[in-house]
Amino acid sequence: MSIEIRHLSKTFSNGFRAVDDVSFKMEMGSLVAVLGPSGSGKSTLLRMIAGLEIPDAGDILLTGKEATVLSARERNVGFVFQHYALFKHMTVWDNIAFGLRMRKRERGEIVARVAELVKLVQLEGLEKRYPGQLSGGQRQRVAVARALAPQPQVLLLDEPFGALDAKVRVELQQWISELHEKSHVTTLFVTHDQDEAMAIASDILVMNKGRIEQEGTPLEIFDHPATEFVAQFVGETNYVDSDVVEPELAIWGPFKYSVAGYNVGQKVRIYFRPNDVYVTSREESLQVKGRIVKTRFQGPVIELVIDVGADKPVVAHLPKGLSMASGFVEGRRVFVGITGFHSFAIS
């Protein structure tokens, strides 16, 4: 196991419980994302693993060894900050060499390693520049090179692309994925951007209010949310409150859902994704009548807001071509079915 966290907790002096009994394991060489909204405790968790914050309770093991009481210096973890934290008064070369200098490596070794990293992050020719003379994307690449220079056992990234333009962000997401494939360093990164998490990571930990809500692959998180929070946080969703009228049946408006494990009379919340809504202009059995109230163009997808005679409209996403070819415009009568959903009891 490369990183093992056992029952880690941290409460700040103002009483705010940032991390609440978190446990997980990470395999050597994997690329894992911690996904959650602001205040979910993900950054605090990362900083505790790095040694920049001290946990109140729990254990941290790095490559099998107890690391909970080790200082940040002793842990040999690479850390990349959201706002780069480059040493502004040093050149790119000096920044990358810093970790090696601190660990008293030989001059020849330092020169070779820095050259290797500059090549890896594709910044040849810029070694003598200062951070102030680089673009945001270049700065973050220097930060990654600097973190990797002393060959850390683990690479930690704290919302590494949050401060960058959308296009640069996507480029660097791709880049870090390729870098990981080449270097095989165990990597853990924190983000609030689910597209980023799902695009890069092989495993995602969804966090909320200091706890892990779900751990799984991107597909598992998306298709089989384990909790209500995950269902509404990841991807877009409709949610409606429905009544369980028979042991295996819940209804909302004109829709019937087959459910299991609830008592009759219970209220459950049904989540279904806009792309799991089937819309057709032909009357088919099991489909419900509705009328398109609003259409919105969203690029590759068109959003249809459909009134089905219940307390809420149903939001559907259809591919642009299909929607236009079917003639789905405002006011059009359509038939609607829901092809996938999840239910959670309302407490």
Added chain:
Amino acid sequence: MAGAISRLNAGTGGRPRSLTEPRAVQLVLIAASLGYLGIFLLLPLASVFAEALAKGFRVYWASITEPEALSAIRLTLVTAGISVPCNVVFGIAAAWAVTKFQFRGKDILITLIDLPFAVSPVIAGLIFVLLFGAHGWFGPWLQAHDIKLIFAVPGIVLATVFVTFPFVARELIPVMQSTGADQEEAALTLGAGGWSTFWRVTLPSVKWGLLYGVILCNARAMGEFGAVSVVSGHIRGLTNTIPLQVEILYNEYNFTAAFAVASLLTFLALITLAAKAWVERKYSHAP
């Protein structure tokens, strides 16, 4: 089309005519500022040099190389040479504590740092007399151990340290706050210890703010009058700094010599201003 616009904006430094004041108002404002500056700043400065050189360069030179003047210069340099480094060390320590840590009493520390600015320099000097003078709280103890603070050089240094206390700290605190702790944390994860982090990362990142603070601290240390006047005792050749020496010469109606010695302080002021401007320019271009 373009020609009409540029003719309209001519003489306004590029801003559209509708946003600039009428030419007449501009001229009045500029004349008033220059006039104010001239009367209250340039005229006095020029008169110092004019009076100092009124009896010729030889007299000027004799005035500033005369033994009492030389010992005043020496004392001023010694005082500044001790108080500035002390306050640099204190200023860095205080700024570090305030910006990197959370502790109870932080607000009190920040207020105390500003105290010397709020207190009149004469009162500041008086405090030390009341504490360490012959009839002060520690007076008897000091006399018993044959330590002379008041009316001696140590007292002057103490009073100067008190008065120039805040300069370095006040410059460093905002600079350190805006730099944040990220760079230091990065240094830690890369294997740097506390001292290495401080020397290689923290200090270089605040060097311009630090230099600025040192320049201001030095200017005040050399030019302080009120506090030093109270504790010094005005013993000629022993406990007079340059400002005190100027006062003595002036009270003896030795105007030329007074202005000659004062011109040294004026030189100091001009050098301070030039250094300040240079640092400001460097700081705005700094990475």
